[in-house]
Amino acid sequence: MDFLFASIIDGLLLGFVYGIAAMGLTLIWGVMNVINLAHGPIIALGMFGVYLIFTGLGVNPYIGVVLVAVLGLLLGMLIYYIAVHRVINAPHLSTLLATFSINMIIIGLGTAVFSASPRNVDFSLGSMTLGPITLLGSRVVAAVASLLITGGLYAFLYKTRQGRYIRAVANNRDAAELMGVPSTKILALSFGLGTMLASVAGALIATFFPFTILAGGVYELKSFVIGVLGGLGNPIGALFGGLILGVLEGIIPTFMPTTWVPVLEFVLFVLILLVRPQGIFGAKK
């Protein structure tokens, strides 16, 4: 029983970070109906960002996370202007291909520069034992950071002019343009925010798991499952979706082999698509 409880806590802590990653994917989908296939490699870039800042400059990895966030935002806006903007009104296949090309470019360059060797941010915040549970400092910090980021995103979307613009563009781009919303800038900002969330998730994951340039793929898949679970286009739903997935990953291995985890996750994915395609928490649209 103890280890079931410990597994749930482990799963919940991880789930927060999964939630942040999925939020990035779902925000971009919600605002501009683009499925960002470069999501995984951007998560991996976030991991490498923290790694380079920590090992190269000797800066605390949590300061690294903040720097990665800023770089992620800028990178996202750059990707938007270079690859996505021209095809934003084209059929979905074009944006899929555009973001897939970005994926291939990042993976190709990343493999050439970093090779596929595993990297490790050798940083520990220690652990704390409460009865049967051992809480790892780095995971607790990541979970708290994820909550703060979600709160920040929520405040940004609902309390600022830019946030209102984003919601307006997500709701009806033509109408928003007619009301004087600079839609191109807002789309670029939204894409930037999406990649910022992905890179921050990667940066936080790098503080407790080792990674390679190919490591983002797993989290990209999880982000899709979570996005569908929470409702594509609904950032808050993504956080809850992340928590659900994290807890499932904690609980399933306690009564069956861990290899069943992805099977059950994708069964759930298909079930949600069949029974409640708008997601458990309902999409915004």
Added chain:
Amino acid sequence: MKRSITLLLVLLLAMGALLTACGGSADTPAEEPAPAADTSADTSADTTAEEPAAAEPAAEEVTLTIGFTASQTGKQNVSSTRQVNGLNLWMKDVNDAGGLVLSDGTVVKFTAVTYDDESNTDRVQELYTRIATEDNADFLISPYSSGLTAAAAVIAEQYGKVMITTGAASDSAYKQGYTQVYQAYTPASRYLTGAVDLLASLDPDAKKVAFVYENSKFSTSVVEAAKAYAEEQGYDVVLFEGYDPETTDFGPFINKIEDAAPDAILGGGHFQDGSTFARQINEKNIDVKFFTLLVAPPEPDFADLGDAALGVIGPSQWEPLAAFTPDSAKEAGLDWYGPLGDEFVSRYEAAYDGEEPSYHSAGGYAAGLILEKAILDADSVDPEAVHAVLENMDLLLFFGHIKFDTSPEAHGLQIGHSMVYIQWQDDGSGNLAKQVVWPMEGATADTLYPKP
């Protein structure tokens, strides 16, 4: 429109150039041959070696093409690069020494034809077919890992090319009835059995063992054999579970391990998952007395884990500390061949910026040595003659004892070589150092037991 097309082309070209430049910077020795050898056809062994000496028996030079793939990208990148570095060093050593000289004065040199297999089985099959047919390689060396080697072995057999496998311990590839494939490594079935013996010698009261392993061809065959062996020895296997190769979160396993409270954990898979597992066991303060992992611990980079590496034991195909010498060959009644371990280490470090060779590097070099010795003993470059020599090979290299099973059931399986077990220990000055702890006769230190 025209301008933007030009701009796009320029961008693409620039990116291509950048990729090529970066890709080329892999740490291979300067003399490494160009990837696609087009020299093999006209210098092929069969055409030149048997030609009658017309006027004078002048030294004829034959260049044999050795074909193999390297995982320059993908998950096997680290170990594969080391293996290929070892192989390239062997080739460079032989060629720099003027080649092998056969009794008729023929000088044999080697050239490589190699491609990036991307750690991908399908690519391996495509590329070995290309190496065997278009590039007309004379002999093959396996890629790294059992999975990739199984794919390459099919092709070697199909085209009747002798292949020395290295970095591939799984037994199953040698139980398919193949006749052209010879294994340099200790097979998986004998990989962890020594760890069980070591545990028995350390603590007769330890009875509960947990096996947590990567779901791959290699690790599964290792732990299945070790589990059967442990049960034979009276151990209670309290947990036996595999994880996906991509696993980064071992939390669920660690919680299960805590619940099962074993005396010993055995398992792992390859470098990445093994080092992650060790790190997380340490972070969660799991109290286990004996912790043995496959592949990862013998790698020099494992020490980067710091405290998490302390006390971890790992089986190794070869260690620089292992002292195989002409004297030990004489004692064992075997022929000695090739450089001493120290010579290999110093040459390797000189060739690769001081990088310490791992057993993968030694395995790559040893695969070349086996082929070299077979060609010399056959006194011919004819693949059939070389094949016949390999059948009866029984010698000691710096890498260890080499002898192949020739029975139809397990043809080519390595039956001479055996593992050494290392443990990471404190060297007294606060740094981590590898010590050989098993077998007893080769041990350089006592085992730290229970694990700190």
